[in-house]
Amino acid sequence: MAINPFEFRTVPSIEVAWGGAKRFGEIIAARFAARKVLLVTDAGLLKAGMIAPIAASLEAAGFSVAIFDKVVADPPESVLYGCVEEARKVAAGIVIGVGGGSSLDIAKLAAVLLSSAQSLADMYGIGKVRGARLPLVLVPTTAGTGSEVTNISIITTGETTKMGVVSPQLYADFVLLDAELTVGLPPVHTAATGIDAMVHAIEAYTSKHKKNPLSDALAREALRLLGNNLIAACQEPTNRDARESMLLGATLAGQAFSNSPVAAVHALAYPLGGHYHIPHGLSNALMLGPVLRYNAQAAAPLYAELADVLGVKGGGDTKARSEQFVAHMQVLMDESGAPRRLRDVGVTDNSLAMLAADTMKQTRLLVNNPVEVREEDALALYREAF
Ligand SMILES: [Zn+2]
Secondary structure, three states: OOOOOOOOOOOOOEEEOOOHHHHHHHHHHOOOOOOEEEEEOEHHHHHOOOOHHHHHHHHHOOOEEEEEOEOOOOOEHHHHHHHHHHHHHOOOOEEEEEEOHHHHHHHHHHHHHOOOOOOHHHOOEEOOOOOOOOOEEEEEOOOOOOHHHOOEEEEEOOOOOEEEEEOHHHOOOEEEEOHHHHOOOOHHHHHHHHHHHHHHHHHHHOOOOOOOHHHHHHHHHHHHHHHHHHHHHHHOOOOHHHHHHHHHHHHHHHHHHHHOOOOHHHHHHHHHHHHHOOOHHHHHHHHHHHHHHHHHHHHHHHHHHHHHHOOOOOOOOHHHHHHHHHHHHHHHHHHHOOOOOHHHHOOOHHHHHHHHHHHOOOHHHHOOOOOOOOHHHHHHHHHHHO
16 A cells, blocks of 8 residues: 655654663763753652652762752743743753653753744744754653653643644653653552553544554554553552553653644643643543544544554454444543543533533644544533543
């Protein structure tokens, strides 16, 4: 079969090493010339003692280290500007993001703003960033967003709205995957972030316009790793095999959706984050079931392939296999322990129409969905998830 033309981009270098954070200084010293580092993270990780060994390792390797720990969930522009200011104060030559998606997103944009006169307002959208950035290193501490290998940063710009900067400059120079950093993640976060990563793989695999053989290969392997290890990672937090598989799976899913974008699950999830501050992973986990059933009308042949990837038992025709895949995902989500209904996380019945109206603004994502989503469809999907 002829291959449709496509382009595939990702980061140039990924090191996978259990316990690698303990050797972080030597790993970075061998790769970069600059010796002044800004570590971008959140106060929770700092308090949990996860940043000190990384900073100590950098200092032992000859780096001077400043720490910016003011990243919050759904970070607003003011956090980004604070980070840039701190980096300027210490004349940072490398930006290192350590944490969940928010810390990595802030590190990525800070590295760009530090070497550019372009305003942030001018960068929102796809392919708007001009010029270069500072050296950028990313170290994820959750297995979920895949932000370490995507070209996307999401910033909260108003009360409830989020904007994205999508540009190739946001691909980091170097990524360290040390799954030991994820063992302290509580089960409910492991579940929600892990399901988010599975959503990335599934939505990349069924994405309408940019699906391609490389993103497909990554999405399939991501789903296999994530689907086979989600429950073990939730139930046995120190299980090294499960943790390494989840982190690698989340990164592979990130590479897939960075080139074959996510769709309706994320479009429906963003308003939940905006209005109710439900974490990104959880809001995606809550919307996945209804969207899988809705999209099956067009995506059944692909879902049938994913049933094989996950080793789902059963058989029959494409429709039967697709239904078995959707049912398998339901069971995984039920067993993971993540909240399963919108009403369980504080969403009220009378807000569903407003959420549906907001979903329609996510055109960047909705265009990728295999089935068209109109406002009444979005409302029906929220009702199903309620
Ligand atoms: Zn996501």
